[in-house]
Amino acid sequence: MQWDWQVFCEDTITREVQPRCFGPGGDITYVEWMLSAWGWTVSVSVLALLLALLTGSVVGTLRTLPSSPWVVRLGNAWVELFRNIPLLVQIFLWYHVIPALVPALKGVPGFVLVVIALGLFTSARIAEQVKSGIQSLPRGQRYAALALGLTTAQAYRYVLLPMAFRIIIPPLTSETMNIFKNSSVAFAVSVAELTMFAMQAQEETSRGIEIYLAVTGLYIVSAFAINRLMAFIERRVRVPGFIAAAGGAGGH
Amino acid sequence: MKKHLLALALTAIAATAAHAQANDTLAKIKSTGSVTMGVRESSGVLSYTLGDGKYTGYHVEICQRVLADIQKQLGLAKLDIKYQPVTSQNRIPLVQNGTVDIECGSTTNNQARQRDVAFAVTTFIEEVRMAVKANSGINSIKDLNGKNVATTTGTTSVQTLRRHERATGVDFKEVYGKDHADSFLLLESGRADAFVMDGSLLAGLIARSKNPADFKIVGEVLSVEPIAIMFRKDDPAFKKAVDDSVIAMMKSGELAKIYDKWFMQPTPPNGVKMNMPMSEALKQAIANPNDRPMEAYAAK
Numbered sequence: 001m002q003w004d005w006q007v008f009c010e011d012t013i014t015r016e017v018q019p020r021c022f023g024p025g026g027d028i029t030y031v032e033w034m035l036s037a038w039g040w041t042v043s044v045s046v047l048a049l050l051l052a053l054l055t056g057s058v059v060g061t062l063r064t065l066p067s068s069p070w071v072v073r074l075g076n077a078w079v080e081l082f083r084n085i086p087l088l089v090q091i092f093l094w095y096h097v098i099p100a101l102v103p104a105l106k107g108v109p110g111f112v113l114v115v116i117a118l119g120l121f122t123s124a125r126i127a128e129q130v131k132s133g134i135q136s137l138p139r140g141q142r143y144a145a146l147a148l149g150l151t152t153a154q155a156y157r158y159v160l161l162p163m164a165f166r167i168i169i170p171p172l173t174s175e176t177m178n179i180f181k182n183s184s185v186a187f188a189v190s191v192a193e194l195t196m197f198a199m200q201a202q203e204e205t206s207r208g209i210e211i212y213l214a215v216t217g218l219y220i221v222s223a224f225a226i227n228r229l230m231a232f233i234e235r236r237v238r239v240p241g242f243i244a245a246a247g248g249a250g251g252h
Numbered sequence: 253m254k255k256h257l258l259a260l261a262l263t264a265i266a267a268t269a270a271h272a273q274a275n276d277t278l279a280k281i282k283s284t285g286s287v288t289m290g291v292r293e294s295s296g297v298l299s300y301t302l303g304d305g306k307y308t309g310y311h312v313e314i315c316q317r318v319l320a321d322i323q324k325q326l327g328l329a330k331l332d333i334k335y336q337p338v339t340s341q342n343r344i345p346l347v348q349n350g351t352v353d354i355e356c357g358s359t360t361n362n363q364a365r366q367r368d369v370a371f372a373v374t375t376f377i378e379e380v381r382m383a384v385k386a387n388s389g390i391n392s393i394k395d396l397n398g399k400n401v402a403t404t405t406g407t408t409s410v411q412t413l414r415r416h417e418r419a420t421g422v423d424f425k426e427v428y429g430k431d432h433a434d435s436f437l438l439l440e441s442g443r444a445d446a447f448v449m450d451g452s453l454l455a456g457l458i459a460r461s462k463n464p465a466d467f468k469i470v471g472e473v474l475s476v477e478p479i480a481i482m483f484r485k486d487d488p489a490f491k492k493a494v495d496d497s498v499i500a501m502m503k504s505g506e507l508a509k510i511y512d513k514w515f516m517q518p519t520p521p522n523g524v525k526m527n528m529p530m531s532e533a534l535k536q537a538i539a540n541p542n543d544r545p546m547e548a549y550a551a552k
Contacts, residue, residue, distance in 0.1 A: 012411070012414065013411075013414060013415055013418060096437065096441060099441075100441065106442075110427075187405060187428070187430060188430040188434070190427040190428045190429070190438075192428075196405050196428060199341075199405050199406040200405055200406055200410055200428075202341065202406075203340060203341075203406045203407065203408065204408065204410070204411050205364075206344065206364050206365060206368070208341065
């Protein structure tokens with residue numbers, strides 16, 4: 001097969017190779033379009049990730065409260081609701097069904113709805129991890145904190161959560177990488193992100209293999225950047241001697 | 253070592269034989285007694301599935317008749333037609349690599365594709381237009397200023413729309429459905445004010461909608477696309493066989509009858525009527541059979 005990488009320098013209207021592949025002047029080229037699509041992918045993912053971390057941590061923590069059965073049940077219901085509906089179906093619910101029920105949401109752009117949908121979907125998974133992180137701590141830690149006279153909030157803030165979050169960093173890393181990959185469903189509701197670019201540009205240029213290779217590369221770069229960032233955080237917050245496997249330098 | 257060489261030589265011979273066969277579809281059909289037709293799951297009435305692995309449509313019927321003619325020409329007692337569903341993404345690679353011998357879907361004949369595959373004479377002409385709500389007051393491209401316009405990801409209509417946006421200076425916002433049904437839902441739910449797509453697809457979607465009277469197809473023709481049967485490049489004997497058969501149907505008026513059957517009469521499975529009389533462009537293509545690419549139409 002013959003490669004044709006020039007296709008990225010063609011403009012998107014006349015399909016003529018532009019003298020300046022990138023930068024101001026001339027019509028938009030495919031490479032510029034691809035980078036803007038990458039921007040959308042990254043924006044959707046990062047915003048959804050923030051929402052997911054925030055909601056997921058709160059819900060996950062609430063699910064471990066010792067003496068509030070109704071809060072725990074509510075948290076469980078939240079997790080089961082968002083975990084048991086396929087992501088694409090959730091996106092459609094947010095985009096087509098909910099605005100039909102709540103007319104005020106009609107004017108909200110698809111981008112915001114996708115961030116909410118992806119964020120809440122991931123929040124259920126993060127809540128589950130936060131919960132298991134807290135439950136993996138020896139019960140003695142909670143009792144010791146309370147015996148010291150800390151309130152429940154203080155016990156969580158100063159004793160339980162700092163340890164629990166360190167434990168769940170590895171699964172959180174997978175989750176943050178997943179959010180980048182899951183963001184591809186945003187194409188279904190008209191967000192001009194990478195997957196949509198790939199489908200559209202390959203149809204227009206009939207150079208599918210080059211386009212998909214480039215897009216795959218960008219997904220790998222994004223997911224791997226997040227992976228490295230999380231690895232960095234994991235190293236920085238490590239408590240020596242707490243988790244032996246972390247970097248191998250701690251140890252007993 | 254000798255064994256290895258022998259095996260290598262055998263593979264080489266087999267490969268060349270297969271290669272020779274791949275470029276001679278008629279010989280392949282004759283030797284295997286079977287042919288693989290590429291079809292679409294849902295390309296309007298041009299090519300679609302009835303479920304249970306059954307495929308039908310305007311182009312599928314034309315292809316069945318073409319293959320019947322080829323069977324006669326080759327003197328085969330029996331020709332086994334296999335149906336292989338294809339998508340916009342994989343139809344060209346599957347034709348190139350020999351999985352599909354003849355693709356009968358809704359493929360636009362254009363110059364970019366002619367570098368990879370060959371087309372029969374044009375059997376359908378698609379006119380890209382827009383569907384709007386009947387009460388929307390939109391009648392032309394210039395009414396679209398500030399409106400939301402829907403189209404489907406992975407279609408050439410997106411490009412057409414972009415060109416028109418620049419040429420006319422009308423500023424509209426594009427929204428993309430992931431498939432045609434989804435784009436139509438955008439129009440139906442009011443997220444989009446117009447849906448720009450191939451006329452036959454729009455007519456089909458409107459015909460199958462809850463209230464067909466709520467929608468109408470309006471506006472100027474945004475682009476004209478010749479749709480044709482597709483097969484492998486560099487196989488003049490097969491192209492001639494297909495072309496001869498199609499041209500014979502055009503001359504005898506058989507093709508017009510098939511058109512009437514699919515575009516004017518109720519179609520299976522639900523008896524939906526497309527009500528789409530033959531366009532002037534298609535009448536011309538039938539009067540003067542040709543395989544000119546899309547670019548030749550735009551030049552006029």
